Amino acid sequence: MRPEPLLSVRDLRIAFDGVEAVRGLSFDVRPREVLAVVGESGAGKSLTARALLGMLPPDATTSGTVRLLGETDLAAQRGRRIALVPQDALSALSPVHTVGDQLAAAVRSVTRVSRKEARARAVAALDRVGIPDAARKARAYPHEYSGGMRQRAVIAMATVNAPDVLVADEPTTALDEERREQVLSVLGEQREAVGAALVLVTHDLEVVGRHADRALVMYAGRLTELGPAKEVLGRPLAPYTAGLLASLPRYAPAGRRLPTLPGTPPAPGALPEGCAFAPRCPLAADACHHEEPEPQRLDERLVACHRQAEIPHPAVELFREEPHAAS
Template sequence: MTGRPVLLSVRDLCVEFPAVAAVRGVSFDVREGEVLALVGESGAGKSLTARTLLGMAPHTARVTGSVRLRDRELLGAPRSPYAGLRGRHIALVPQDALGVLSPAHTVGDQLAAAVRSVRGLDRRRARAAAVAALDRVGIPDADRRAKAYPHEYSGGMRQRAVIAMAMINEPELVVADEPTTALDPAVQEQVLGVLASLREATGAAMVLVTHDLSVVAAHADRVLVLYAGRPVESGPVERVLTRPRAPYTAGLLASLPPDEPVTDRRLPAIGGAPPSPAELAHLTGCAFAPRCPLAAGHERCRTREPEPVAVGEAGHLVSCHRWQDTPDVPTLARDLRRERGAA
């Protein structure tokens, strides 16, 4: 992947609301055909970052930084730079299909409208493209199902339909915002498999927002871990998930249910809770310090926010003053269980 051209370049992206800093200095690149996963707890800024890439930040937000799609700057243009980009070059797969699909129109009509708006096909050809798109995502009897309304689809079928809508014009970049959150595990894997197959067939890159690290391991090339709106670790999936250097990343991995039966049935968990966005405006040190097992007695963790540093090679970055002391995941899992037992 490292030899491929950069498709999307994000630098120092900040999204602020009155008295609230929600995304703080996020930077990353996505190369052609690459899958970058954004992970972190609820409120980490994953979805807001992803939707800002599409020009979909709330109108009350103040957005600064740089978002470039190839050579085109998307932030700060006098007219919306997304006109002509959405659908053709950038597409969204949301977590709530019912929020995208209109209940008043058939699924086939909505897919046909999506392809006509970009390609300018006549009604007959657009209809044929819609049926073919439903067939590609595994909707059985696609010609008949194209005439059905969204409420006549199951949850998994609706999610396949919005994937078909996102991919029907073969965009260069797909932003998938927790696309399988509301589905059971078996259907989740089927839907993610459909999305992966279509992406590979078209060569599209993807920004995948998820809280599920098993999905990251199976479907992503690189991962960016966010905490309190700021990156704490990033790099190739195999490096970050097998040897995390940020205590927060290690804590997320340590909190996963074990693969093997254990005598201690207490599930490990990171203690405490993330700071609220309003608290971040007054932050002076590392946002994770109040929950971090390494921060106790270290004034620097509480007074200075860490900057990213390179760890080895392959673009592995970590933002932590004490990254060299981060325990391995099994040790941290044991310690977290002990803390839960003492609580």
């Protein structure tokens, strides 16, 4: 029997000045799972992550529901039951307080403990993420940490109160491959240590394949495809997912140019009629240009595509170019 979701999102809509940037998004996050949220820039990934944390900007208007363990007051749960691993560790940490003081403040913000106990928990959290000589480094300021150590410190801050859900918004952007794997490894270890689920916002499909249990693919603020990560990446049922995969170097045979998705994503206020992806889709038919597809359940997957039954295997062939003749 499938466990009840920790986090339940139903018909989430986020708008600015009447223009919707997230449009009717629904999904669940299960206990201890890793759900990757992927898509191009402007898909609505980070806005969705902020909605989960109750951190949307004041000029945003929302409808729909986001429930964390049945509760809808997300801001009250932030730091206690749900926590953020930010993209930019340096800007997330205060430059005028030591790292240890900031972690101790995070502890005392949700738990009535002495300053000494909060400090001890802060040092233990830094030690768990692999900060060497944690007691001494707790007395250091963020600028005295290396970039990798700062990223570990914000993971320690997110996990210090053992939340039920972690939300990591592009935590490896601008990191080289070695540093990226180190950060993801630490994040995974800490998620396991506190028994948390993880919502991982990323544009990196290679990361999804290695670290996620399920993948939610977004385009123009809506769900395009949702299902087990290995199935979504192994046999996509939406042309947009296939286009993202086709742009990966490992799918480019010798003699063929690395393909890219044609065109660009539409602006939220300038969506085409019908399916938002239709102007870029090689399978688009008349219905695609006139009727927006609703997500349909196919076994363990949800797919929003009129032409999903027509997708070839491998689907990346939809976007491959013909070999170029030798010059």
